Amino acid sequence: MASSASLRRRFADELWREGAITRPEVAEAFATVPREVFVAEGFHGRDGTWVAPGDEGFLDAVYANDVLVTKIQDGRATSSSSQPSLMAAMIEALDLWPGARVLEVGAGTGYNAALMTAAGARVTTVDVQPDVVARAATALAATSSTVDLQLGDGYEGWLAGDPYDRVIVTVGVAGASPRWLDQLVPGGFVLAPIRHAGHHPVLRIARDGAGAVHARGVCPAGFMSAAGPLSALYRGAHPLGTGPLLPPSVRHPARFDPPLDVFRYHDMWFAFGAWDARTTYAQPPDHAADGGCALLDETADGGGATIWPDGAVGGSGPHAEMYAEHASALIDRWLASGSPAVPAWQAAMTLDGDPECPIWVARDWRLAP
Numbered sequence: 001m002a003s004s005a006s007l008r009r010r011f012a013d014e015l016w017r018e019g020a021i022t023r024p025e026v027a028e029a030f031a032t033v034p035r036e037v038f039v040a041e042g043f044h045g046r047d048g049t050w051v052a053p054g055d056e057g058f059l060d061a062v063y064a065n066d067v068l069v070t071k072i073q074d075g076r077a078t079s080s081s082s083q084p085s086l087m088a089a090m091i092e093a094l095d096l097w098p099g100a101r102v103l104e105v106g107a108g109t110g111y112n113a114a115l116m117t118a119a120g121a122r123v124t125t126v127d128v129q130p131d132v133v134a135r136a137a138t139a140l141a142a143t144s145s146t147v148d149l150q151l152g153d154g155y156e157g158w159l160a161g162d163p164y165d166r167v168i169v170t171v172g173v174a175g176a177s178p179r180w181l182d183q184l185v186p187g188g189f190v191l192a193p194i195r196h197a198g199h200h201p202v203l204r205i206a207r208d209g210a211g212a213v214h215a216r217g218v219c220p221a222g223f224m225s226a227a228g229p230l231s232a233l234y235r236g237a238h239p240l241g242t243g244p245l246l247p248p249s250v251r252h253p254a255r256f257d258p259p260l261d262v263f264r265y266h267d268m269w270f271a272f273g274a275w276d277a278r279t280t281y282a283q284p285p286d287h288a289a290d291g292g293c294a295l296l297d298e299t300a301d302g303g304g305a306t307i308w309p310d311g312a313v314g315g316s317g318p319h320a321e322m323y324a325e326h327a328s329a330l331i332d333r334w335l336a337s338g339s340p341a342v343p344a345w346q347a348a349m350t351l352d353g354d355p356e357c358p359i360w361v362a363r364d365w366r367l368a369p
């Protein structure tokens with residue numbers, strides 16, 4: 001059986017080869033920090049079974065490029081170690097340097113905080129669940145990591161450690177807390193997965209010299225949703241999805257051969273969300289597996305359209321033909337715009353959400369000049 005150290009090295013090399021890691025210090029962090037210590041009680045495997053240390057395949061699963069779900073409550077994942085390639089992309093996007101001060105919202109297992117620390121940052125990390133924090137504390141102590149771990153609602157940031165050079169959010173949120181921006185140094189930024197069209201793509205958020213807050217797309221991503229005011233509803237939000245769509249009665253044929261890969265599909269999906277507030281995630285009845293991008297009419301009893309990676313469109317409900325036409329027109333528009341990717345988009349942000357605990361939400365997405 002391969003040792004943890006050799007699996008770790010192979011894991012870091014693979015992430016490097018795939019281009020998920022480009023900085024030597026980030027590669028070294030992945031090759032050094034033992035992920036298995038951060039899931040010491042085990043995790044939920046893809047088939048739903050509990051995978052525990054000592055089980056056959058435990059270490060191989062730990063060093064696969066996959067999310068490890070460590071806690072499920074009421075059928076919903078409420079804590080995990082995120083997918084390593086996504087962690088790597090986010091750590092790289094932070095543009096860290098030795099001694100940079102980082103606040104992480106969503107400590108989870110503590111693994112990402114330990115990676116950033118191993119890459120040279122000084123990290124404070126906050127999680128809202130006491131049992132999650134207790135397990136992360138054990139793992140951080142076992143690896144002699146200097147991460148400052150705190151229990152609290154990440155909406156508040158963590159005042160005692162400010163100012164920070166960067167804030168990284170590793171849980172899906174509806175908008176950015178004003179506290180995060182207040183606790184940054186001038187010129188710092190927040191990297192956060194912000195809800196958009198049924199997903200949580202990663203955005204880079206910063207305040208300009210005049211005090212206005214702007215967002216820029218970074219990469220597509222999927223995250224579990226945060227607890228509390230960070231997940232508040234706001235005016236003009238996309239539908240939360242996936243009120244049962246009726247089986248499609250109208251079909252427009254496939255347009256992409258081969259189909260778009262998962263990243264390009266999400267690039268297209270992001271653009272639809274920028275152009276049409278009905279865009280969200282839905283799982284129509286004729287697709288048993290994963291759902292996909294949809295235009296959803298939450299008011300019209302199962303009406304809407306789904307758009308698949310091969311460009312095929314299915315229209316459902318009383319206005320099926322109209323929805324299918326709108327969806328096909330969005331594909332035309334994306335192609336005519338040069339098939340922009342997530343980083344091509346920028347938006348102004350405004351305060352919305354719970355008036356007691358407002359959040360910055362993106363408005364008026366535009367393609368950057």
Ligand SMILES: C[S@@+](CC[C@H](N)C(=O)[O-])C[C@H]1O[C@@H](n2cnc3c(N)ncnc32)[C@H](O)[C@@H]1O
Pocket residue numbers: 078079080081082105106107108109110111112113126127128129132152153154155170171224225226227228230
């Ligand atoms: C995907 S996990 C984070 C993964 C983590 N960074 C790691 O390396 O394992 C998301 C975490 O966010 C936490 N969370 C959810 N809502 C939160 C909130 N309002 N404030 C702080 N943490 C929150 C959850 O308890 C969960 O542990």
